[in-house]
Amino acid sequence: VVTRVRYGEEDVGFRVILEEEIRKKPGYLGELKIPNRQGRLIPLKEVSDFKISPAQSSFFHFEGERAVTISADLVQGGTLTPLEATNAVMDHFNLSQDWPGLQFVMGGEAEEQADSMKSLLTAMAMAGAGIYFVLVLLFNSLTQPILVMFSIPFGLIGIIGAFALHGQPLGFLATMGIIGMMGVVVNDSLILVNFINVRRQEAPESKFLRIVAEGTAGRLRPIILTSITTVAGLLPTAYGLGGDDPFIAVMALALGYGILFATPLTLLLLPCLYMIQHDFGNLLRLIPKFAHFRFIPKHAGLEDWQCEECEVKLLK
DSSP states (O other): OOEEEEETTEEEEEOOOOOHHHHTOGGGGGGOEEEOTTSOEEEGGGSOOOOOOOOOSOOEEETTEEEOOOOOOOOTTOSOOHHHHHHHHHHHOOHHHHSTTOOOOOOHHHHHHHHHHHHHHHHHHHHHHHHHHHHHHHHTOSSHHHHHHTHHHHHHHHHHHHHHHHTOOOOHHHHHHHHHHHHHHHHHHHHHHHHHHHHHHHOTTSOHHHHHHHHHHHHHHHHHHHHHHHHHHHHHHHTTTTSOOHHHHHHHHHHHHHHHHHHHHHHHHHHHHHHHHHHHHHHHHHHHHHTTEEEEEOGGGOEEEEETTTOOEEEO
């Protein structure tokens, strides 16, 4: 097999084979040209001997090594998934002790799911980066988008807990629900942070703590109502009320419980993080001002700070 092409959902291999007339001549096998270590083509008969003996119907090599392909299907009506069957086979054999030099290369659904998960994780990283850069353009800040995206881990807490309680594995479809949850839960944080920013511009003389408290209180009802209506529309699909779809149910379960847990945590912790970010920014702005002061020891053990520019003395 020299290459593989994917048609729809199936991989089709293209095999190089001798013509039928030549395959009927065993003597031609020794005339086949193979490359040696110097790259020269030499007849196969110069480096090998031939004899006729009972053999397998076919030989298979994987990455240059002799390989045996074993395939199986699950029993109809069983509860075991192909991935669980693959893991059970891998756990049963101890290759390093019992068969040194032997290795297992798993294919089928296990290989396809591993490739799909890699692609999905890449899509998740790209979605997170895209959300961040859009928020940077919206807020004109590099730190506030990070505050907004803190709601994503809050949603992951709810998803992990919900799937643990329901006994569901975090598979491919659940990961797709997590990607959808990322875009939804960011909306609550986005509305809250943007509203607090507007309040700061409207009343710059007000105390910062009061602005944050009023901004959070002003957005409390809209955020809770939108989250409740979204969850109310998703959970019937997750539990199969009115119709069951095993593929959509897993995504709806991840999306619904992610929003359900992220909303209260966002309303409680995001204002605190917003104030921490504000205090940290004030601290950074004070550093250049302190750079103008120099330490001057005084008599009788007294110490003070003196500004080099304005000659103002401050008690330490």
